[in-house]
Amino acid sequence: MACHGLVRKQVGPGFAQIAARYRNDPGAPTQLATKIRNGSVGNWGRVIMPRQSRVTDSDAKALAEWVLSQPSPP
Ligand code: HEM
16 A cells, blocks of 8 residues: 555556556456566556565455456546
């Protein structure tokens, strides 16, 4: 939560911004779950999201689905 706001950008994009970008992308739950575990860079800017290696596969899937369920930013 130090890095992601629920709505707006902090270090990384707000969860509502991520949900809005991938709203119509059926592959998003799986792709974002992989990125949560492996880390990511270059999709939102040049800041790196470090890998979250203690997050299990099934927890990453649950987190990705929760992120994607956020309502669009106001
Ligand atoms: C379990 C905790 C976390 C979850 C569930 C999470 C989730 C996400 C998701 C779903 C994305 C979008 C990836 C994409 O669009 O390809 C993202 C991007 C990002 N996150 Fe996180 N994140 C977590 C922890 C963190 C932490 C700890 C940091 C900062 C140290 C961080 C910084 C970033 C940044 C900078 C991006 C943009 C990366 C890019 O441009 O590709 N995240 N995060």
